[in-house]
Every structure is written in structure tokens, then in C-alpha cells.
Amino acid sequence: MTxxxxxxxxxxxxxxxxxxxxxxxxxxxxxxxxxxxxxxxSFFAIGGYVAATLGAWAAATAAxxxxxxxxxxxxAVLVGGVLGPVIERLILSRIYVKxxxxxxxxxxxxxxxxxxxxxxxWGVQPIFRDAPVRVLGQVEVxxxxxxxxxxxxxxxxxxxxxxxxxWFLRRTLTGRVIVAVxxxxxxxxxxxxDASRVYLLTFTFGTVLAALGGALASPTTSLVPGVGVNMIVxxxxxxxxxxxxxxxxxxxxxxxxxxxxxxxxxxxxxFEVVIPYIIMVAVLLVRPHGLFGxxxxxxx
Amino acid sequence: MDRRLALPAFAGAxxxxxxxxxxPWLKFVLTIALAKGLAVTGILLLLRAGQVSFGxxxxxxVGAYTVAFTPPHVGEMLLLLPLAAAAxxxxxxxxxxxxxxxxxxxxxxxxxxxxxxxxxxxxxLYAYTKGTDGIRVPRxxxxxxxxxxxxxxxxxLIGGLGIALVLGWLASRFLxxxxxxxxxxxxxxxxxLEFAGISARRxxxxxxxxxxxxxxxxxxxIACTTLHVTPLLSYWTHSGELVFxxxxxxxxxxxxxxxxxxxxxLVRVYAAAAFPDGWxxxxxxxxxxxxxxxxxxxxxxxxxxxxxxxxxx
Numbered sequence: 149m150t151x152x153x154x155x156x157x158x159x160x161x162x163x164x165x166x167x168x169x170x171x172x173x174x175x176x177x178x179x180x181x182x183x184x185x186x187x188x189x190s191f192f193a194i195g196g197y198v199a200a201t202l203g204a205w206a207a208a209t210a211a212x213x214x215x216x217x218x219x220x221x222x223x224a225v226l227v228g229g230v231l232g233p234v235i236e237r238l239i240l241s242r243i244y245v246k247x248x249x250x251x252x253x254x255x256x257x258x259x260x261x262x263x264x265x266x267x268x269x270w271g272v273q274p275i276f277r278d279a280p281v282r283v284l285g286q287v288e289v290x291x292x293x294x295x296x297x298x299x300x301x302x303x304x305x306x307x308x309x310x311x312x313x314x315w316f317l318r319r320t321l322t323g324r325v326i327v328a329v330x331x332x333x334x335x336x337x338x339x340x341x342d343a344s345r346v347y348l349l350t351f352t353f354g355t356v357l358a359a360l361g362g363a364l365a366s367p368t369t370s371l372v373p374g375v376g377v378n379m380i381v382x383x384x385x386x387x388x389x390x391x392x393x394x395x396x397x398x399x400x401x402x403x404x405x406x407x408x409x410x411x412x413x414x415x416x417x418x419f420e421v422v423i424p425y426i427i428m429v430a431v432l433l434v435r436p437h438g439l440f441g442x443x444x445x446x447x448x
Numbered sequence: 449m450d451r452r453l454a455l456p457a458f459a460g461a462x463x464x465x466x467x468x469x470x471x472p473w474l475k476f477v478l479t480i481a482l483a484k485g486l487a488v489t490g491i492l493l494l495l496r497a498g499q500v501s502f503g504x505x506x507x508x509x510v511g512a513y514t515v516a517f518t519p520p521h522v523g524e525m526l527l528l529l530p531l532a533a534a535a536x537x538x539x540x541x542x543x544x545x546x547x548x549x550x551x552x553x554x555x556x557x558x559x560x561x562x563x564x565x566x567x568x569x570x571x572x573l574y575a576y577t578k579g580t581d582g583i584r585v586p587r588x589x590x591x592x593x594x595x596x597x598x599x600x601x602x603x604x605l606i607g608g609l610g611i612a613l614v615l616g617w618l619a620s621r622f623l624x625x626x627x628x629x630x631x632x633x634x635x636x637x638x639x640x641l642e643f644a645g646i647s648a649r650r651x652x653x654x655x656x657x658x659x660x661x662x663x664x665x666x667x668x669x670i671a672c673t674t675l676h677v678t679p680l681l682s683y684w685t686h687s688g689e690l691v692f693x694x695x696x697x698x699x700x701x702x703x704x705x706x707x708x709x710x711x712x713x714l715v716r717v718y719a720a721a722a723f724p725d726g727w728x729x730x731x732x733x734x735x736x737x738x739x740x741x742x743x744x745x746x747x748x749x750x751x752x753x754x755x756x757x758x759x760x761x
Contacts, residue, residue, distance in 0.1 A: 184553040186502075242740065247635075248552040249500045250739055253695065256502065257739070260688060260732030267725045377684050381564050384557045392553070421568040425561050429546065432558075436549060 155292055156414045157407065162298035162368070164406025165306035169361030171383040171390075171398045172309065173354035179330045179393035180350040183240065186255040188358050189380025190262035191231060195359025196366035196375065197270045199223035200277045203366075207279060216280040217301075220363040227363075228356030236351040241344065259380070267373055274370035281367045302364060309357065310399050317395075326350060330393070385428040391441020401427075401439065453620060456750070457703055461609050464710065468605055475601045476673065481706075481713035482608035483669035484693060488705035489619050490659025491694040496623065497652055498635030499551065502687050503559030506543075506566050507536045507660045509682030511667025513570070516583040516677045523588035525607075529668045536664015537657055544656040548649050551638075563682050570679035582678030585671050604673055611669075612706055615662065619702045622658070631655060663690075685728065692731050695738055698745025707746050 174188045202223050206215050235258065243254050284296040317323040328336040329346045337343050362379075369375070386405055390397030405424045412423045437443050464482075468475045487508055494501055511532035518528060547558045570577045577583065589595075590603055622628045630651045633641040638648045671677050680686070689712075697708020720727045738745060 178553075184557065239736070247498065249495065249498050249556075250743075252500055252553060252556050253691065253739055254736060256688065256691070257732040257735035260728040260735070264726050264729035264732075268729075272725075377564070381557070381561055385561060388554065388557065418569075418572050421572075422565050425565050428561070432550075432554075433546070 151291060152414050153411070154290065156411045158289070158292070158294055158299065159413065160407035160410035161403075162302045163410055164402045165302040166361055166365045166368075167379075167383055167386055167406055168306045168399055168402035169309060169364065170358045170379055171386040171402055172313065172395055173357035173361075174380075174383050175387045175390070175393055175395060175398050176313075176357075177351055177354040178387070179395075180326060181240070181244070181347055183244075183251050183255065184384070184392075185351075185354075186252065186380060187235070187258040187262055188354070188383070189376040189378070190259055190266070191227065191355050191358035192362035192365070192379045192383075193266055193371065193376035194231070194262065195224050195227045195362030196371050197266060197275065197362075198227050198359070199363035199366045200275050200371060201270075202226075203277050203279055213279065213283050216283050220280060220366075221360065223363045224356055224360035227359035228352060231359075232352030232355035233348060235355075236348050240351065241347070244347075259376070263373070263376055266376070270371070272373050274372045275366075276370040278367045298368060302368075305360075305364060306399075306402075310396070313395060322349070382424055385424045389428045389431045389438055391438025394438065394440040397438070397440035401431075453701065453703060457613060457616065460703070460706065460710075461613060464609060465606070468602075472598070475605050477713050477717055478710065479601070479605045479608050479673045480670060481709040482605075482612050483666040483673065484690065484713070485612055485706035485709035486615060486666035486669070487659075487663035488690050488693045488697065488709055489615065489702060490662040491690050492699055492702070492705055493619070493623075493628075493631065493655045493659050494652075495694060495699050496628075496631040496635070497655060498632075499555045499652070500691060501559040501659075502556045502684065502691065503561070503563030504659065504663050504690050505682045505684070505686035506559070506563035507540060507663030508667035508670065508686065508690075509563075509566060509570065509677075509679070510539045510660075511536050511664035512671035512677040512681050513577070513583075513667075514664070515588075515668050515671035516585050520586045523586055524592065525588045525590045525672060528588055528672060529665060532668025532671070533661050533665040536667065537661040540657045540660020540664070541653075544653050544660065548653040548656055560684060560687065563687055564684060567679050567682045567684075570682065577679065580679060582676055585675045585677060587675060588672060601673075604669070608669060611665070616702045616706065623702065627651060627654060688728075689731070692735055695735060696745055698747035698749075700744055700751065701747045704745060704747040707750070711746060 170188065170192050173191075174185065177183065177185050177188070199220050202219050203216055206219050207213075239254060239258065243251050281295050281297040284301060286293050287296045287299060288294075289299065317327055325336070325341055326346055326349070328339070329341060329343050333343055382405070386398055386401045389401040389405065405427055408423045408427055409420060412420045431439060435441070464478050468478055487504060490507075491501065491504055514532045514535040515528050518531060522528075543559075543562055547555055547562075550558060571579055587594075587600060590600070595603060623631070630641060630646055630648075633646075634648050634652060641648050641651070667681065670681070693708040693712050694705060695708075696712060697704035697706070716727075719730060723730065742748060744751070
């Protein structure tokens with residue numbers, strides 16, 4: 149019982165780390181662009197697929213096995229660096245002035261397109277490549293043998309992302325410019341800030357984070373059609389529970405939901421998928437803007 | 449119904465019947481299209497309020513599974529369809545009480561979340577739902593008479609048309625009523641609506657419950673037509689399909705959903721067979737094009753082509 153609980157906590161931490169990587173990009177993009185990007189889950193999936201393909205290719209060219217790890221990062225930067233700017237410039241930049249419902253529909257349409265692109269390229273058979281996990285080997289924690297990848301690397305990357313992001317947004321010029329645009333776009337533009345560049349930068353950065361989440365998740369789960377939609381719904385639950393636009397809050401709710409889910413996996417597997425939403429609904433009933441969210445001003 | 453709608457409505461109904469008479473296998477496709485048209489009418493009501501639900505396939509599945517769970521000896525259409533609609537209404541009220549507090553992103557995504565939860569429950573609770581295998585539905589009697597396949601399909605199609613015409617008329621009456629007129633007010637400026645002493649939340653809840661009821665009825669018709677229900681009915685792709693049809697048909701008229709649904713289903717029969725893995729992609733691309741270049745959908749195209757010209761002449 150305690151052993152199971154301990155195992156559930158370790159799984160929950162690793163899982164929370166993955167979800168956080170996607171959720172933080174989603175919330176960052178929302179904070180700046182005021183668009184909820186439904187296609188964000190697809191970036192996660194595509195990041196995973198590209199990482200698996202690149203990894204297979206790197207292994208085939210007889211490169212050192214350790215290279216399996218940097219390949220994950222490379223895949224994320226490739227996916228985010230290509231998809232992010234293309235989508236922001238070609239499509240999103242045209243709809244910033246449109247109604248909310250149309251913005252949602254546009255990202256939903258993008259999501260539909262990207263889901264099928266994955267099927268066309270990678271097919272529907274599950275893809276599983278655990279080379280990066282094997283590189284790091286296993287560690288013993290108490291009586292449990294656990295992979296170092298899930299124990300150290302995943303939570304480590306998530307924590308580094310959180311701290312790095314906090315530092316970036318508060319201490320660097322670019323970061324402060326992003327915060328300024330988030331707070332008040334008009335005022336920021338009046339100060340001479342190029343808001344459209346900030347949008348492009350933020351969207352690309354968020355895309356890289358989602359793809360990195362996918363790349364990091366790929367060695368621990370098999371990639372099948374549908375991972376994208378599950379991830380967008382789950383990371384929306386995380387982001388909504390924290391309050392849209394809240395970065396530190398997203399870490400906390402990712403932990404809450406990740407742990408809740410993995411405990412359910414061990415103790416009530418039928419309800420695994422329901423737990424995150426029960427948590428979300430419970431929080432939203434009490435605090436409609438999320439745990440850390442601020443209500444928006446109502447205009448007449 | 450005013451004449452500008454009645455004429456195309458009856459012409460459309462006649463066209464559907466002649467299509468089905470010309471190509472018998474189309475009866476099935478067209479009945480499904482009408483059922484989806486019902487659900488899309490619900491989406492249309494919500495779109496009028498500026499809200500989009502990415503989870504209305506939930507209510508289609510609720511209606512369909514209600515039909516599947518009803519014991520076979522009660523297999524009577526006149527009982528099954530009201531039951532399906534009632535189930536949609538009850539679930540819609542329960543979920544609606546929660547989601548009607550939210551707008552825009554939250555509204556859309558919470559609906560998606562509810563439908564995905566329902567999907568996984570249908571898939572996982574194998575003992576009750578037989579998981580992804582789904583449940584076979586015995587062909588119900590209609591008014592106590594057990595019909596042969598061809599007669600049954602005709603009855604479903606004509607009955608579906610009748611339901612669509614009646615509910616389409618009711619929907620247009622609803623949109624013209626004070627409550628229906630309050631929906632666009634939620635879209636433009638909710639606070640002003642509240643200053644006028646009208647609860648925006650209640651207006652949206654009413655529209656939501658109606659939309660859930662319509663989708664439940666549509667789900668019931670789908671189950672009685674396909675005679676087999678699976679969890680896939682509540683999967684996000686089906687919710688996306690409903691939203692797609694609503695935008696394709698256009699939000700300007702209660703006929704838009706049926707126009708969109710019939711066009712969509714007819715194209716799908718051919719295109720989905722030709723590109724089974726690229727179907728969502730085509731839908732997504734068309735959706736983008738409509739939103740960017742023809743925001744009023746097929747009904748808008750029709751209006752421009754027929755009604756405007758008629759006025760000039």
C-alpha cells in the first residue's frame with residue numbers, strides 16, 4: 149500500500165513535469181496573444197514524433213548513445229522554430245482583431261489539420277523509442293527501482309523551465325517587454341514596443357516548450373493518434389485551474405492534477421481520466437477564475 | 449415561418465426526397481444528415497450568443513446510448529426518441545448549470561472536457577457499455593408496426609424531415625422571441641443585458657438546454673438509423689464536425705444547419721473514402737477558408753445569389 153502510494157507519487161511527479169511543459173506554453177501564449185491555442189496539443193504530439201524519428205535516425209548513424217538526449221531538445225527547437233513562426237505569421241496575425249469565438253475556431257481548424265498531418269506522416273501504429281531512458285539507466289529509491297530519466301530529468305527540466313521563465317520575464321529586457329505587452333498592449337505600443345514582434349516571439353517560444361514536452365514524453369509513452377487531444381484538454385484543465393496566464397500557478401496545479409491522476413491510476417484505474425476534471429470543476433466552482441486568476445473588468 | 453424561409457425549406461425537403469428516391473442508399477446518409485442538422489441547430493443557438501461548444505457530441509452520444517440502453521422489448525420509436533431527447537435535456541441541464549457561468553474559451557473547453565470524460569467512461573466501463581465494441585440496437589417498431597428494411601428507412605427519412613421542418617420552424621420562432629433576441633446581446637455586451645434586468649446566465653442556460661435536447665434527439669435518430677452505437681459518437685472529432693457544419697451552413701438562418709449538414713454528408717461519402725487519413729485536414733482547411741473569406745457560410749452564398757437578386761428584380 150505505502151509502496152504503491154510512493155510509486156504513484158513518483159509517477160505523478162514525472163507526469164506533472166510533462167503536463168507543465170505544455171501548460172506553461174499554453175498559458176504564456178494566452179497571456180500575451182489573448183488566444184487559447186487549441187492546436188497547442190498538436191505541437192506536443194509532433195514534438196514527440198519528430199523526437200522519435202530523429203532519435204531513430206541518430207541511432208542508425210551509429211552516433212554515441214548519449215546523443216539521444218540532446219536530440220530531444222533539437223527536435224523541440226526544430227518543430228517550434230518552424231511551426232511557430234509559420235502559423236503565427238500566416239494565420240494568427242490575421243485574426244487578432246476578430247471575435248473570440250472565431251479565434252477559437254481558427255485554432256481548432258489548425259488542430260484538425262495538424263492531427264491529420266501526423267497521421268499522414270507517422271501513421272496510426274504506436275511508435276515507442278525508449279533509447280533516451282536507457283541512456284540514463286535506473287536508480288533505486290527505497291525499495292523501488294525507477295528510471296533516472298523520470299526521476300531526475302523530467303522534473304529537473306520542468307523546474308529549470310519554471311525558474312528560467314521567471315528570471316527571463318522579470319530580469320531581462322525582452323522578458324519585461326513581453327510582460328508590458330501582456331499588461332497593456334496599447335500603452336506598450338505607445339512606448340515604442342513592436343507588439344507584433346513580441347507576439348511572434350512568444351508564440352514561437354510557447355510552441356518550442358510544447359514540442360519539448362512532447363519530445364521529453366516520447367520515451368516514456370507510445371505515440372498514437374489522439375495524444376494531442378488528450379494533452380490539450382489536460383493542459384487546459386491545468387491552466388484553467390491555475391487561472392489563465394498564471395505561470396507559477398500552472399506548476400502548482402500541474403502537480404496537483406499529475407499526482408491526482410497517478411494516484412487514481414493505481415487505486416481506481418477506471419477514473420484515471422476523470423480525476424483532472426473533477427479537480428478542475430471543484431476549483432472553478434469555488435473560484436471561477438482559477439486559483440490564482442484575477443477577474444477581468446466588466447465593460448459596459 | 450416567413451416566406452423567405454418556407455419556400456427554400458419545402459424545396460429542400462422535396463430535393464432530399466427525390467435524391468433518396470433516385471439513389472436508395474442515400475436514404476441512410478440523408479437521415480444521418482438531418483439528425484446532425486438538429487444538433488447543429490443547437491450549436492447555432494449558442495453561436496448566436498457568441499459561444500462555441502467543442503463538446504456537443506456528448507449529447508448525441510447521450511441520446512444514442514439512451515436508445516441502446518432501453519430494454520429491447522420497449523423498442524418503440526415513438527417512445528425511444530422522446531426518451532433520447534429527455535436524456536439530452538437532463539444531462540444538458542446538469543452540465544449547463546455549471547458551464548453557463550463561463551464564456552468564450554472556458555465555455556468551449558469545458559464542454560470539450562465533459563465530452564472527453566464521457567467518451568473515456570463509455571470506453572472504460574466495459575461491463576455496461578461493452579467498450580469500443582459498442583452496442584447493437586435492434587430495429588425498433590414504429591407506432592407498433594415492425595417494418596421491413598426499405599420501408600423502415602423511408603419512414604426514418606420522411607419522419608426526420610418532418611421533425612426537422614417542425615423544429616426548424618420552432619427554432620426560428622424562438623430566435624424571434626424576446627429570449628432568443630437576448631442571445632445576440634450576450635455576444636455584444638452582456639453587462640448591458642444585465643442592466644436591462646435580464647439574467648444572461650439564465651438566457652444562456654435555456655439556450656444550452658435546448659441545444660442539448662436537440663442533440664439528444666439527433667443522437668436518438670442516429671442510433672435508430674445506424675442500429676449500432678459506439679463511444680466514438682462522443683469523441684472530439686464529432687463535436688468538431690458539428691461546429692464545422694454550423695459554420696459551413698452559416699449562422700444567418702435556421703436552414704443553415706440542414707443545408708450545411710446535407711452538403712457535408714454528401715461530400716463526406718465520397719471524400720472520406722478517397723482520403724481516409726486526410727479527412728480532418730480537409731475539414732480544417734475548409735473551415736479556415738470559410739472563416740477568413742466567407743463568414744456567412746453556404747446560407748450566405750445562397751442569400752447573395754438568390755435573395756438579393758430577387759429583391760433587385
